[in-house]
Amino acid sequence: MTPEEKAQAGIREVYQQTMQSISSAFAAEMRTAAAGSRAIAARAQEVDRIVAEVWTAAQKRDPRLAAGTALVAVGGYGRRELFPYSDVDLLFLLDGRLDEKDLKDSIRSVHQELWDCGLRVSAMTRKLAECERFDPENVEFTLSLLDARLITGDAEVYGRLAEKLLPKLLARDRKKIVGRLLEVTRARHAKYGDTLFHLEPNIKECPGGLRDVHVCGWLEQLQEDGGAGSKAAGSAGDEEFAESREFLCTTRWFLHMRHERDDNVLDWLAQDAAAAQSLGLGGAGAQVHDAGYWMRFYFRHARSVERRVTKVMEEAEGLQAPVRRARLPLLEKIGFGGSGSKASKAVESRGFQLRQGWIALDAGLPGGDDPAHDPEIVLDMFGAMSRSGARLSRASELRVEQALPLLSAHLEDGPALRRRLAVILTGPFAGRALRTMHALGTLELLIPEFHGIDALVIRDAYHRYTVDEHTFVVIDTLHSLHAAPVVEGQPGQMAEWAGRFGTILRDLPHPELLYLAALLHDTGKGRSSDDHPRESQRMAEGVLARLELDSYESGLVLGTIRNHLEMSAALRRDVFDKETVQAFAGKVQTPEALRMLALFTYADIWAVHPDALTPWKAENLWRLYVSTSNYLDRSVDDERVGASAESELVHRVAALLPGRREAVWSFLEGFPERYIRTRTPEQVKTHFQMAERLAGGPTNTVELDFRYAAGVSEITLVTGDREMLFAGMAGALAAWGMNIVTADAFSNRQGLVVDSFRFTDSFRTLEMNDSERARLVDSVRDVMLGKVSMEKVLAGRRRGRRRAVKVAVEARVDFDDAASSHSTLLQVVAQDTPGLLHALSRTIGEQGCNIEVALVDTEGEMAIDVFYVTRLHRKLDAAEQGSLREALLAAMEQNVR
Structure with a gap:
């Protein structure tokens, strides 16, 4: 050497x-x-x-x-x-x-x-x-x-x-x-969806990460004055920012040592390990090792960094121009319910200024009161933020934070507080104002019940946001509906539904009640309660009492909170089934409560995860709203609704098929009303023509109609009724790696079956290879005709596409005999795995049961599949339900292997 x-x-x-x-x-x-x-x-x-x-x-x-x-x-x-x-x-x-x-x-x-x-x-x-x-x-x-x-x-x-x-x-x-x-x-930021809320965040590159800490430093160095004035004004706020930087540095060092490489992704296992060590928590986490609890600290620190980088970037864009005294637009004084819901009084802004994109508190006069100590001025300032979209200056933020004890001492409950809160909630930029209030502690000052959900994590593979951020996203989504018919940020397929629900919102008599319900709907998650809607309702009762809402106003808010999961749950039932509509209508009871709940459910599903509200789910939500509204209005009785809809449809289909009216009647006879209402005349015409091509052919002949779309594609099977049709179709699609999002099966009195499956292409096979679309149809046809063994192909697909499970879902099988007058409702909750729907439907068929309707839904790692089943044209008895439950649980266990 x-x-x-x-x-x-x-x-x-x-x-x-x-x-x-x-x-x-x-x-x-x-x-x-x-x-x-x-x-x-x-x-x-x-x-x-x-x-x-x-x-x-x-x-x-x-x-x-x-x-x-x-x-x-x-x-x-x-x-x-x-x-x-x-x-x-x-x-x-x-x-x-x-x-x-x-x-x-x-x-x-x-x-x-x-x-x-x-x-x-x-x-x-x-x-x-x-x-x-x-x-x-x-x-x-x-x-x-x-x-x-x-x-x-x-x-x-x-x-x-x-x-x-x-x-x-x-x-x-x-x-x-x-x-x-x-x-x-x-x-x-756009690469990460412009949000810091990720299930497994990259703590360096995500918004609110260490790279944003660096951006703040660079921009402050690049200021003309070297950043001295900004740093002096923000010295107290810098302490929180410095703590967040230290926490992120500790977490990144921990990740490097754990991963033994420059890997900055805070994955699920790393979260567990960090929580087990109470990483970076000091005394706060000495006795709590829950990963969800630890992630609350991470999101709080990331939120602090995001707030800082947002302000520094906006200051760098020149938004903080020289002070120019200006009057704010007149602020509407809005009350909760009654005549107060209209603009009835206006006041001139006092105690703060509107700058170009910024709001700043006036300086306190020598020997006089500081505007930061006056709750009316501070709340009016947040109302101005909500109306104008302006940001609060950093210096004003610090003054409000430091004044919290005095604000608390001077704050009074009652009508004056509810009017100012209504101004904030109904402004088009309410989400921005509420996030600032939350970060500064003033929101918890008004509503202490909100503190329990601060940065609270729902640790599964479905919820994108912390509970407090989810609440603000719900409010953002509701406000976005005002911009119909085209809603910015809504995908093209969703714009139509956003426009429809927007018409409901614009006609709502008391929108401030809806926003208040949205603000309070998840506060119960901060308590140890298995029934968070009830707990949220109980906590909201105290808030409403302090705001002095009358019994009618309180009833609408509390009813929306209590029932805020009911409409989502009803979507897992047949929304065309009379019992489903009747049961749901019994919970909402009034048209205004229904409108509020429909709007809330739309926004709530959207705010859970960017992909949660699909077009077909929005469509079913709208149909449930319309059906329940008709039921509550009692404008048309059941028989006339069915008869008018059927005769109108037959007339429209027959117009597309001149001279075939009787044949169309014969084809439609025996189909349930759901089939008639969920198909356009053009679709029914296609199915009718497919059925005619079957006539006179071999017994096992099948007709397939495939409609490709970049989002959700659809394939429809028309053939004679026989065992295992639905299971065969589900298996054939699973063998190609398709993710079935909804499916249904119908038959008419002639024993003709129409099965439709809507599915997404997880691996973009059909998008990137046009020729594969024809191969898919041929493959499905071969499976349905028994020319190839579908089981072998499905097994190969399962082995090739197995993925790691992030959140384990316990399999559950439930039956309900009261949900339908003609079928037994079967609900299966299970781990979402390849071939699950095929395994379930095959098992149902092997037990001698017939699937009348199937509704398929997926939430992250959890599949929720609902079947309306019969056996020998009747409901299942207790013994048959027990046997089917055991068979389904065994099939699901086998499918996971």
Whole structure:
């Protein structure tokens, strides 16, 4: 071993020992939020020593390195943020006297020696002149220079960079750099859906992550005054921001050590491990090791960072212009219910100013009252935010936070408070105002019951948001319905349904009651209760009493909260079944309560997860609303509704088939009303023509109609009735990896079956390969005709596509004999796995039962499948239900294997 190799081995050994010591120290104090900050600074200090030692040895070999070259730490290393597997960002900075090619070998040698010492070095070589130019396509390099610091080498060279070139670059290109930084930051946020709420967040890149901490620092450095004024104004707020940074640093160090690589994803298992260690919680988590509880702390810190980066970015865009005194638009005084729901009184703003996009409290007069201490002024200010969409200045935020004790002492309940709360809730930017109030503590001041759901996590694979954020998204979604017929942010297929529900909202007599119900509907989740709607209702009763709502107003709010899951549950039933509509109508009782619940359910489903409210679910929600509304209005009796609908449809279908009226009547005879109401005349015409092609052909002939769509495709089977048709179709689609979202099966008096399946293409097979669509139809036809073994194909698909289960779902089978007058309702809740629907429907068929209607739904990892079944044209008795339950549980267990 050469002397150089021995030296490198010695450096590497010392480095490994030091890292082990740093990691041990971190492990011993990981409950404290500052553990990560101390660890990254300690690693940076150790790397400084190694770089200096290697550079000194290199200078002895090549004296030309002694003058004109500086080793500069940039990026994360420059900030002294070296996590266990972070790259060491080094800049070899040369003055103009040296030619890079002459030093190339020596610099490469230094680079290699640092790698041999155990460092992952990301190095670059630049001349001073190159650092003076700004490249919009490489803004990262310029940003890295903002964090630059000298490690070793020629201090004069580094001084020219720090004291001359960099200030000159910023003076010339400051606006360009800021603009490009804002662009890349928005693009990164968009990549993560512009939300910090992810089930498994990337704590570096997600909104509210460490990268946003860096953005705040860069933008404050790039301000004309160097950020001094901003920092002075926000010193108290900076304490919370600093705590959040420390928590994120501790979490990232923990992830690096756990994953043994630069992996910053806080996955489910890492969340469990972090909670078990009470990572970063200090005394707060000493006795609580629940992952959901720990994630509340993560989201609170991420939310703090997101608030800061949002404000700093908006300030950088020039929204905070010189103060210009302006009157706010007149604020409507809105009451809850009665005549107060109309604009009846207006007041001039007092105690605060509207700037260009910003609202700021007036300064308190010497010896006078501070506007921040007056609840009326503060609540009017939040009302102005809700109406205008303006942001609250950072200085005003701090004043409101500091004034909370005095605001609490001066706050009075009653009609005045409810009017101001109504102004906030009904403003088009209510969600923004409420989030600010929540972050500052004023929302909990008004409604202490809300505190229990602060950053509360529902830890499953379906809920996207924390409970408090879900509440605000519900309110945002309701306000978006005012913009119909085209609603921004709603996918094209959803725009129609948003427009329809928007008409209900615009005609709602008391919209403020709906928004209040939305604000309170999940407060019960903060308590240990298995029935959170009831608990939320109980907690809301205290709020409504303090606001002094009358009995009618309170009844509408409490009824919406109590029943807020009922409409979603009814969608898992046959919404065309009279008993379903009658039972649901019995719970809402009045048309206005129905309108509020329908609007709330639309927004509630949308706010659970971006993909939760599909077009077909919105369609069923609308149909249930219309059916229940008709039932409550008693405008048409059941027989006339059925007769008029059928005769009108027959007339419209017959118009498409001149001279075939009697044949159309014969085809439709015996189909349930659900088939008639859920098909357009064109669809019925297609099915009729498919049935005619079957006439006179072989007994087992099948007709298939396939309609491809980028979102949800549909395939319909028309054939003679026989066993296992529904199960065969479900299995054939599962064999192709299709995810069935809804399915139904009908038969007429002639024994003709019409089975329809709507499904999504999880792997985009049909989207990327047009030829595969014909192959899918041929494959399904072959399976239905018995030409190929579907079981073998399905087994191969199951093995090839098995995925890890994040949240285990316990299988459950329930029966209900009262939900339908002609069938037994069977509901299966199970782990969503490939081939599940096929396994269930096959088992039902093997038990001698017939599926009259099937409704399929999936929520994250959980499949909720509902079947209306009969046996020998009657409901199932108790013994038959018991036998079917055992068979289904066994089939589900087998399907998971």
